[in-house]
Amino acid sequence: SGYITIDPGYKNTGATQSAITFLDGEQGILNYRGYPIDQLAEKSNFIEVAYLLIYGKLPTTQELEDFSNKIKMHTLVHEDMRKIFDGFPSTAHPMGILSSLVGSLTAFYPESLNPNQTEEEMNLSIIRLLAKLSTIAAWSYKNSVGHPVNYPKNNLDYCSNFLHMMFAYPTEEYKINPVVVDALNKLLILHADHEQNCSTSTVRLVGSANGSLYSSVSAGICALWGPLHGGANQEVIEMLEQIKADGGDSKKWIEKAKDKNDPFRLMGFGHRVYKNFDPRAKIIKSACDTILNDLGVVDPILNIAKELEEAALTDPYFVERKLYPNVDFYSGIIYRAMGIPTEMFTVMFALGRLPGWIAQWKELRTNKEPIGRPRQIYTGETVREYTPIADRK
Numbered sequence: 589s590g591y592i593t594i595d596p597g598y599k600n601t602g603a604t605q606s607a608i609t610f611l612d613g614e615q616g617i618l619n620y621r622g623y624p625i626d627q628l629a630e631k632s633n634f635i636e637v638a639y640l641l642i643y644g645k646l647p648t649t650q651e652l653e654d655f656s657n658k659i660k661m662h663t664l665v666h667e668d669m670r671k672i673f674d675g676f677p678s679t680a681h682p683m684g685i686l687s688s689l690v691g692s693l694t695a696f697y698p699e700s701l702n703p704n705q706t707e708e709e710m711n712l713s714i715i716r717l718l719a720k721l722s723t724i725a726a727w728s729y730k731n732s733v734g735h736p737v738n739y740p741k742n743n744l745d746y747c748s749n750f751l752h753m754m755f756a757y758p759t760e761e762y763k764i765n766p767v768v769v770d771a772l773n774k775l776l777i778l779h780a781d782h783e784q785n786c787s788t789s790t791v792r793l794v795g796s797a798n799g800s801l802y803s804s805v806s807a808g809i810c811a812l813w814g815p816l817h818g819g820a821n822q823e824v825i826e827m828l829e830q831i832k833a834d835g836g837d838s839k840k841w842i843e844k845a846k847d848k849n850d851p852f853r854l855m856g857f858g859h860r861v862y863k864n865f866d867p868r869a870k871i872i873k874s875a876c877d878t879i880l881n882d883l884g885v886v887d888p889i890l891n892i893a894k895e896l897e898e899a900a901l902t903d904p905y906f907v908e909r910k911l912y913p914n915v916d917f918y919s920g921i922i923y924r925a926m927g928i929p930t931e932m933f934t935v936m937f938a939l940g941r942l943p944g945w946i947a948q949w950k951e952l953r954t955n956k957e958p959i960g961r962p963r964q965i966y967t968g969e970t971v972r973e974y975t976p977i978a979d980r981k
């Protein structure tokens with residue numbers, strides 16, 4: 589007390605101890621509960637990884653079945669929530685809808701507001717959120733295109749059900765493509781947790797005031813929306829489109845990114861913690877080639893992305909600052925090949941990050957961490973006398 593140090597952006601400040609995710613930015617290592625990300629992306633599925641992050645161990649067959657059945661039982665959202673959807677204009681950004689509707693879950697399940705929930709009650713809040721976020725996400729898309737919503741189908745696994753809710757039309761049966769299901773599992777796993785990033789820290793900060801799971805995650809969604817965080821995946825595609833429309837000269841845009849008088853940054857490049865490479869980006873880059881190939885999609889912006897990456901990685905500006913492609917550089921190209929519209933990319937990130945937010949919120953609660961309350965160094969005026977309005981200049 590008395591002596592305060594400031595660390596803008598918390599570049600060197602640890603806010604908590606955590607047993608969930610290990611990240612070494614110098615060596616490019618990322619492990620969930622000790623399991624390397626490449627093994628999980630290759631061998632696991634999203635629901636199993638969600639269980640791992642939240643409960644700390646890989647589930648047995650029985651535990652996994654119980655967990656996914658419980659999720660399936662809660663995929664419906666209250667019919668009254670449909671009325672909230674109806675109130676949004678079709679131009680609403682789906683991230684705004686997502687955070688509003690997750691916040692509104694507190695109204696439908698007020699027992700979630702009790703900070704002294706039993707473990708069983710807490711688990712029910714967790715299952716409800718895991719189940720309903722995919723329905724809310726798909727419905728936010730349907731709202732944006734003015735189409736009727738699809739109700740969840742509980743004979744489908746998590747990813748297939750999400751694709752059904754996104755892409756099925758009442759007029760025809762939607763055929764689920766296993767290549768797309770695999771790709772979706774992989775992308776969601778790669779986004780599932782990333783220790784104390786901006787949105788997760790937001791979730792923990794709100795939770796530290798005994799904020800409910802739903803209000804904490806709603807705040808996390810707003811944090812993720814920002815273009816320097818999860819919003820970057822949408823920005824990457826918009827940037828690549830712009831470069832293509834401009835003639836596809838990647839060198840010119842690299843120069844723009846280096847110009848300190850130009851606010852343009854190479855989106856999908858650089859990371860606060862990874863100063864070597866982002867291990868998620870490596871996996872996504874190779875998945876991107878395979879998936880586009882399997883789906884028979886030829887996307888000219890993939891070549892632009894590769895050219896940009898090559899040009900940046902050999903340019904002293906990027907080399908000196910240790911700027912490498914991050915998770916968002918190639919993820920959007922895969923989402924696009926899967927038919928997911930650009931505006932939904934950050935929603936996809938939120939779906940993936942949800943188990944991490946939940947695990948971190950639960951850890952904070954279980955460890956009974958104190959309320960988060962950073963200090964400051966005051967730089968304003970010293971004491972002044974109040975002047976009546978008539979005497980002010």
Ligand code: CMC
Pocket residue numbers: 597782785815816817818820845846852853854855856857858859860861909911914915916
């Ligand atoms: N393009 C051009 N220059 C960059 C970039 C970039 N993408 N990223 C960093 N720099 C420069 C920056 O201008 C600064 O240069 P200087 O030292 O000359 O002032 C130096 O590199 C260090 O950057 P910083 O902004 O101090 O680093 P940070 O740790 O505060 O920011 C970042 C990290 C991710 C916000 C930043 O790299 C960035 O804005 N990247 C683009 C947005 C992006 O892709 N975000 C997604 C992050 S990964 C997904 C997630 O988990 O959110």
